[in-house]
Amino acid sequence: MRSFQEWTLAELDRAFKLTVLDTSPVLEDWINGRQTEISSYEQQALRSFQSLLKTHVYDWNETELAYNFIGPLMTLVRFSTKEFNFFAERPLSAVVDKVEMTGRPDGIIASGFREPQQPYFCLQEYKKEKDPEGDPAAQVLAAMLVAQELNQHRLPVYGCYVKGEVWHFLTLEKRSYAISQGYLASRQADLDGIFSVLKRLKVIITAFTRKAGS
Numbered sequence: 001m002r003s004f005q006e007w008t009l010a011e012l013d014r015a016f017k018l019t020v021l022d023t024s025p026v027l028e029d030w031i032n033g034r035q036t037e038i039s040s041y042e043q044q045a046l047r048s049f050q051s052l053l054k055t056h057v058y059d060w061n062e063t064e065l066a067y068n069f070i071g072p073l074m075t076l077v078r079f080s081t082k083e084f085n086f087f088a089e090r091p092l093s094a095v096v097d098k099v100e101m102t103g104r105p106d107g108i109i110a111s112g113f114r115e116p117q118q119p120y121f122c123l124q125e126y127k128k129e130k131d132p133e134g135d136p137a138a139q140v141l142a143a144m145l146v147a148q149e150l151n152q153h154r155l156p157v158y159g160c161y162v163k164g165e166v167w168h169f170l171t172l173e174k175r176s177y178a179i180s181q182g183y184l185a186s187r188q189a190d191l192d193g194i195f196s197v198l199k200r201l202k203v204i205i206t207a208f209t210r211k212a213g214s
Contacts, residue, residue, distance in 0.1 A: 004103030004142040008135045012142060016097055017175055024178035026156045027171040031180055036199040038192060045076055046191055054186050057165045066106065066125050069185070070162060077198045079109055083209040087116045094149040105143045109201070111209055118212070119147035120155070120205050125162040136161040137168065137179065144172045155208060158201060167194050 012018055021027075038046075053069050060068065079086040086109050093102035107123035110116035122143040126136035144157045151157065159170040167190075169180040183190040183197075 001100040001102060004101065004105070004139045007138045007142045009138045009141065012138055012145070015099065016145060018141075019176045021176050021178040024171055024173070024176070026173050027169065027178040027180060030158065030171060030200060030204065031169055031193075031197050033200055036196050036203070038195060038199075042076060042195070043192075045072075046195060047188075049073060049076075050186065050188070050191050053165060057186065062106075062125055065162070065164070070107075070123075070125050073195065073198070074107070077195070077202055079202060079205075081206075082113055084109060084111045084120070084205055085113065085116070087112075090116050092116075092119065092122075092143055092146050092150075094146040096145050096149050101142055101146050103139070103143060103146075105140070108143070108147070109205060111212065119150060119157075120208060121158040121160070121201060122147055123160045123162070126164075136163055137170070140170060141172065141177060144170065144177075148172055158204070169197060 013020070049069055049072055056068065057065070074086050086107060088107050089104045090108060091102065091104055092108065093100070095101075105122045106125050108116060108119045109121040110119040112118075122140050124136045124140040124143070140159045140161045144159045147157045153174065156171055156173040159172070161168055161170070165185045167183040167185060171178055183194050185191050185194060
């Protein structure tokens with residue numbers, strides 16, 4: 001058994017014969033697809049969150065970053081529904097290519113109301129901006145491999161890792177993954193982009209759950 005925290009990207013690539021793509025249609029459709037409208041209320045909330053981030057991001061630890069910025073941002077998207085929800089630090093495990101993998105991602109979006117069932121998205125926020133330890137990209141990719149196994153490889157899996165003020169988005173399909181360039185949440189255009197990507201994710205997951213229920 002290996003926990004998500006024990007992996008590096010290089011080890012995951014070797015162990016599971018993964019290919020990292022320079023570009024991916026799934027990732028491009030997610031981050032550059034149909035634009036979502038940001039309401040005046042949402043804009044006002046984003047500017048408030050951003051002001052707090054700019055003041056404190058270099059001093060926050062991981063929990064403070066989650067409580068003060070990431071959590072409010074996810075709540076603003078309203079991922080919590082009767083069909084799927086945003087869950088924090090729930091156990092996630094599966095056997096992937098004969099390797100038992102387990103961990104508690106900082107966040108997942110999965111079908112289910114009271115407890116997670118089928119995971120679609122994994123999130124890892126990582127320490128504070130200064131002197132981070134470990135490999136947050138590997139941790140979220142390891143969780144995504146488990147989510148893929150639980151999905152029986154029927155759907156692409158989405159992910160994100162946040163290191164201080166920088167956000168990266170990932171997609172995993174079969175044994176190929178892609179990682180977006182970084183979005184700087186302290187920059188207004190980038191924060192609007194992050195929020196739009198998250199809103200498009202809700203549209204994608206809504207389509208998944210409706211198809212599963214039909």
